[in-house]
Amino acid sequence: MLKLSRLADYAIVILVKLGEQDGVVTSPALAAITGVPEPTVAKVLKVLSAHGFVLSQRGAKGGYRLARSLADMSVASVIAAVDGQIALTACVGGRECDTGLSCGLCGSWDVINTAIRSTLEGISLESMRPKEACSTVLTQINKLNATQTVREGA
């Protein structure tokens, strides 16, 4: 139903919460903070580490810390790391549709896909933080709505 993967959602939450902590934080600690099951937190952190979002410190007194500022991480990049690149349909980027039917809509989907991706690339994790939720992000939305002809459907 055009919903985000739960793992991707968790990744965002974990990164934001990690940004609010000082020093290195262990997986169990992050699990306690976020409420996400411990093994799942570990799994997500492994992926994030592999993609360079967090830095890991092995051994006793180890843990994770952000590799860079939250402002330098876009929502789209995190989603792409966890769930793979954003692709609404099978035919984005010139890929052939698996059913082999060449309906001429491919181009349109490509454009829509790019639009959504750009939207998510324009939103940093910094602006996802609760205190800024109702200011930074909201202003972006207002600008978006202003430029669009909202059409009534159904």
Place this chain on the structure above:
Amino acid sequence: MLKLSRLADYAIVILVKLGEQDGVVTSPALAAITGVPEPTVAKVLKVLSAHGFVLSQRGAKGGYRLARSLADMSVASVIAAVDGQIALTACVGGRECDTGLSCGLCGSWDVINTAIRSTLEGISLESMRPKEACSTVLTQINKLNATQTVREGA
């Protein structure tokens, strides 16, 4: 990976192709036109009929035809009919997250969700048609990009 349901994709394709035909069209005929398996086409058409996108004519010489113009159907409304309302995360519209963790990000997700939904509501099926793909939709995208600060991530 933030991908559209295949059924929803088919629904869009079927509606656009149906709009290019005259009179009533049968499921097998639409299956031949679109290349989508026949039973699947029938299933999609049932849903579309139940939601008032198409009108059905039963019996011999029956079939389907559009209930209204393609210009009066938004991409978002079709997706909502087939896959349910667009909801990136579990906590949109004030619903409680199933994990019970109240991370303060809910508000931010709500805003992002609304932004994407508005984008899809602003795109009609008429502008999905191949011949207009590289004009109508593209201009909307350009305006979108202009209003956003595209931030580099990863």
Place this chain on the structure above:
DNA sequence: CGAAACAGGACCATTCAGGTCTTTAATTAG
């Protein structure tokens, strides 16, 4: 040396999308 914590992978369980089948109703030909 031992405990603590990450790395990496394999594994299972559940969900739901995708597809198929049967039933039911309407239309038209005879």
Place this chain on the structure above:
DNA sequence: CTAATTAAAGACCTGAATGGTCCTGTTTCG
């Protein structure tokens, strides 16, 4: 008026992918 024809409507099943868990190995600090 009846019956064969045709398509819609609904129920059902299957399979792939996601989400979640666990286990083993490696590294670091006390």
